[in-house]
Amino acid sequence: MAEALVIQGDAGDRPSILAVDDTPAILQLLQVLLCDDYDIVIVDSGLAAVEAFARKTFDLVLLDLLMPQIDGFETLKRLKQLPNFASTPVIFLTAMDDLASERCALELGADEYIVKPFKPMLVRLRIDNLLQRVHLQRQLEMALASADKGLWEWDLRTGRVSIDACWGERLSLVRHDRNDDPVRWEDYCHPDSVCLIDEAKADYQAGRLPAFDVDVQLLNANEQWVWINLYGKAVMTSAEGDFVRLKGTYRNIERRKQAEIALQKSEERFRFVMETTGEGIWDWRVVSGEVVHNASFSRILGMEEHNLEHAASFIRSLIHPDDLASAMGQMAACLDEGKDFVSEHRMRHVDGHYVWVAEKGRVVERGAAGQPIRAVGSLRDISERKALEAEYKRLALYDPLTGLPNRRLLVDRLRQAIIQNRRNKECGVLMFLDMDRFKQINDTFGHESGDMLLIEVGCRLSSCMRETDTVARLGGDEFIVMLTELPDERMVARYDAERVGNKILDVLNQPYQLGQNICESTPSIGLTLFGGDATESVEAIIKRADGAMYEAKMAGRNRLRFSI
Structure with a gap:
């Protein structure tokens, strides 16, 4: 189960959820499902929801459609009139399984539309993911408001580079015996980084990258080499379509780079810890298609524990056909968009039956053009939890x-x-x-x-x-x-x-x-x-x-x- 996020207030606060439904069983189910990680308030009508939100701001609203007095659509309209509602995310949980109702809900600004009877844990994951997006969006807004960035401009005809530090990292020139030559990137760069800048420019010019984006080491004002990310786009092109001038921002990424180095050093220790917990760990070399995993991974699927290397195509073939498209869609988003891979699906055990697993992963290494080179992740057996979910649904409905x-x-x-x-x-x-x-x-x-x-x-x-x-x-x-x-x-x-x-x-x-x-x-x-x-x-x-x-x-x- 995903870890709950802190969206508002101090670090000890838990996200708050307002659940609105006139069916006591659904409210009870939502309480049981969410109370461990979220502060949940339940009401049985739209009017009560508006009154509750007027008194307290919630991080998310779960809203039924068919209710007495006013329905879910009218409830959402009234909530939007409250000054503290703003962009609060809304998920409709309803028995109305028709296109017109879903379209109306989305047009009103709902973020999700889930039809009853629903799978409790899938609803839980959607709530977690939605609050995760809200959390990241708020972080992004704060970061943009107080970003520690500097500006640069690069004239490709002369090679001249102009840097305005603003509130960013102060940089220094590498001492060269040049007379009146314009300042170039190599005057700031570590020798090993010069080629990275040329490769990033070529990839951007050829359309292999959507922007000029590269991590390099530059000399700061304290005469130290620090990792800096350069990001920019063309602001002038020639008649032939060639880039003439690039402009963008730079920021210090020294901590991120040091974290990556620390991550690499800790991987072996992490594997050992995960082996003792029974969780399967995999390491996927994307280019070669080889997947190396630990013995726990093999035990979960009934494979021989001494065989710890398989082709990615073989691992993919174990996924249940009904779950394959969803799992591969999540993996594509991980590889192409940099999102975390999070999926619950069934995989075929050696004995022939299917095992429910929860799988997580992320890309930890990319090439100069941004292509994924290496991804790592974990896999754990959740069959017992899935059986309990099915039984709970059966008992409730x-x-x-x-x-x-x-x-x-x-x-x-x-x-x-x-x-x-x-x-x-x-x-x-x-x-x-x-x-x-x-x-x-x-x-x-x-x-x-x-x-x-x-x-x-x-x-x-x-x-x-x-x-x-x-x-x-x-x-x-x-x-x-x-x-x-x-x-x-x-x-x-x-x-x-x-x-x-x-x-x-x-x-x-x-x-x-x-x-x-x-x-x-x-x-x-x-x-x-x-x-x-x-x-x-x-x-x-x-x-x-x-x-x-x-x-x-x-x-x-x-x-x-x-x-x-």
Whole structure:
């Protein structure tokens, strides 16, 4: 898990997050996911979010779309009116999986749009990465405001170099026995750096570099050689397109260079420490394509521990096909853009199964033209964590006995269906099912047989549905069936609903084999239509279907009843 960043305040402060959602389970999930590293405040409405932000500035907002009173779009508009909101990043977490909603969110300035049900750890990583970008952006703004840089100008026709130290490193000339010749780079440079300047100019002129960018050693005012970065671009070209004059900035990078040297010296010690922690370490020679790694790397993937060198193409072939594009995209950004490589993906174990791994890395050596030469990184097994995430999601949104969606997930899908009906001018049907004489079966044959009956009912209901429909278990022997994408003509929709309802009656009237016993149980079914009326609550629709189900019970069970 990525380390939390300090965005505001003193070094001991933790970033603060405002989570806005009217679903308690989602707020609870976000609290569990984020509370270790972030200060998280939860509210259940858009109005409460605006009030909370007016009292306290947060570093990030997690915002639901479908909420009572005001929705997520209106909430964001009101937040933007607050003087302390400024450029606070916003992530939408919503069940609205449609292009129009996502586009509207992004047009309003949202940074991310994540559809429920989501993968908790992926949301966590997106939050970490977004706060990382915010942190770096703020650092960059501070650096630009107080940058310790000097200016230079280079006339390529005469070779003359003019340097204005401003607030940058004061430089001195190397003593040469020249008379009135113009001052050139070699008058400032260490002899080993002169060729680096010529190579950088040639690469920039040929288009191999986007700018003149080179690290060289120059003589400072204390007669010491210090590492300086020269960066600039052409400000004048000839009629033939050749560069005539370059202008840019320079800055002292002595600390960075010393850190690179220290890093190289500490690599072997780092390998030893990582070996004792069980984390896999790899060292990739990009040009040759060779990857050298430690024994822990081999153990994670079940490879022979004495074979510590493989081709990069072989390591790549172990990545699960479904994860390959994402992992390679992250690696390309690392190689081409200088970003850290961070990826969670599956890799094939020698035994044939796949292992979830978290992999990190970065380029530690580049050539004169900026091409990657060497990258190092780590790999660790996160299979256990991934299994826990999957189990937590299952417990939060799915019934543990039947594996069907539970009430929370049903409510989210029903809200989404109402919006879809309004947009597409369609109709939906909600069926409330209660199994007749279930208590008698449970008391006679035991709870195990009762559970077997409920599992079989769930399977039979699912077999009658399309992929766009939903079968959910509310609890006990109560089930919900939601049909979507029906015609807006209510008589036609009712006919389709009754046809499906009669099919369910036929399927659930078949005998049930419960261990050694054969039992019969029939359903009482209440049906109701729902459209795109945003003023009608989800609970009202469920209650209407529930009432129709009780009418079916009173009429003698094992039948359908319809409520308008």
